[in-house]
Amino acid sequence: MSEYLNPNINDAKKVLFMTLSLLFFVLIGAISLAAAVGVVSSRHPVHSALFLLSHFVTLAVLYVTLEAQFLAAIQVIIYAGGIVILILFVIMLIGSEKIEAQAEHRSWTPYVGMALGIVLLGGLVISLMQGFTGIDANASLVQGGDPVVVGYELFTQYILPFELAAVLLLVALLGALLLARHPAKLKTESK
């Protein structure tokens, strides 16, 4: 974001900008982590879904700070607007008290799960830090990720994956329709 600032701006202002953006990142990251913990740990599935919604929104904010404005909008529209609503509908169909009643654990699984998760985190941090200590973020990304630039890339270089994604979504739509159909209705129609 430093390219928005005047070149003759003084260093104190730059330091202030750095500190503020770091503060913003820490705040949003903390909310995001808290929401993720809430998704995993809350007893009530509706609470899980609402925590998931807030997690998606904070991730969209993080995408904006990473200059991916188009993906931030897509994140809110697809995930927050589509997937969370779908999950809430399914919770309503199945019945949340039924999901809740099945949530008890075997006694040892939480400990094993947490130990494996911490091992995973350690491995990820060690392997990432070896590659990324001392490399500054590339400030030359002037174009960012606004819809024009992403759309240009998507419809020129990546046109085939884009079309395949459309086919995939169509197949998923038909598959979901077929799977969730009532079996008795299916039988009477096939006669």
Place this chain on the structure above:
Amino acid sequence: MVPTSYYLILSAIIFMIGAIGVLTRRSALIILMCVMLNSVNLTLIALSRQWGNLNGQIFVFMIMAVAAAEVAVGLAILISHNRHTDTTNIDEINLLKW
């Protein structure tokens, strides 16, 4: 500008939380809700800024399309199975288990 490694650490922690959720929760619906794909998206976007090209963002776009398809089909399977056996507990969904 916040360094890219901070974003990578954040997404590693989110991935860890999602993995712990998948390992410890028993309800198939909660497992579908775990947040691992999003942390990968965050990683890809952070690296896309780091190296100054848009390929990572295009990849995230494709991942979002696949995630939407995955959730739709997964929830349809869940509803269909719930209709037959009246459970969403993955310990009891063991018909194909050897």
